[in-house]
Amino acid sequence: MNITSAKWTSPEQTTIEAVIDGVTMFVPNDMGNTHRQAITVIDDYVAPPITSNQVNQERDSRISAGFTFSGKVYDFDSKSKDNISGAALNAFMAIVAGTQAGNLRWHGGSTDFAWIAQDNTLTTMDAQTVVAFGQAAAAHETAHIFAARTLKESDPIPTDYTDDVYWP
Numbered sequence: 001m002n003i004t005s006a007k008w009t010s011p012e013q014t015t016i017e018a019v020i021d022g023v024t025m026f027v028p029n030d031m032g033n034t035h036r037q038a039i040t041v042i043d044d045y046v047a048p049p050i051t052s053n054q055v056n057q058e059r060d061s062r063i064s065a066g067f068t069f070s071g072k073v074y075d076f077d078s079k080s081k082d083n084i085s086g087a088a089l090n091a092f093m094a095i096v097a098g099t100q101a102g103n104l105r106w107h108g109g110s111t112d113f114a115w116i117a118q119d120n121t122l123t124t125m126d127a128q129t130v131v132a133f134g135q136a137a138a139a140h141e142t143a144h145i146f147a148a149r150t151l152k153e154s155d156p157i158p159t160d161y162t163d164d165v166y167w168p
Contacts (some may be wrong), residue, residue: 088134
């Protein structure tokens with residue numbers, strides 16, 4: 001039996017990837033296995049490099065988790081993002097049309113304008129506050145996009161890229 005290479009496939013050291021007689025095999029770490037008995041030198045496990053796609057997934061997860069505005073956390077999934085953008089645009093148009101600060105019915109409805117926070121409480125907002133809310137949402141997303149860019153420019157990308165130290 002000619003073994004030309006052997007390496008652990010995970011840090012748990014349960015399986016060995018070995019080339020035996022020119023064939024790549026996955027050998028369990030069981031000394032009752034004939035192939036395992038023949039392997040005497042095993043290279044350490046080397047984790048595959050972190051990819052840009054993994055960083056993008058972490059970025060998207062953090063963006064979608066929500067953002068803080070005036071001490072409350074608000075949803076920021078794709079539907080919430082669309083709703084916030086639409087409300088901020090409508091609020092801006094109301095301001096351009098002359099809506100004054102403090103007017104909670106700037107949206108033309110018969111009730112005060114309010115947004116629901118993640119804790120299910122209502123936050124009333126005048127048009128100026130809604131514009132600021134939209135700006136805070138955009139800043140939340142932008143900060144995460146640039147944090148991800150910084151990580152992806154690292155060579156290599158840190159294995160602890162999910163650590164809060166890298167993210168806003």
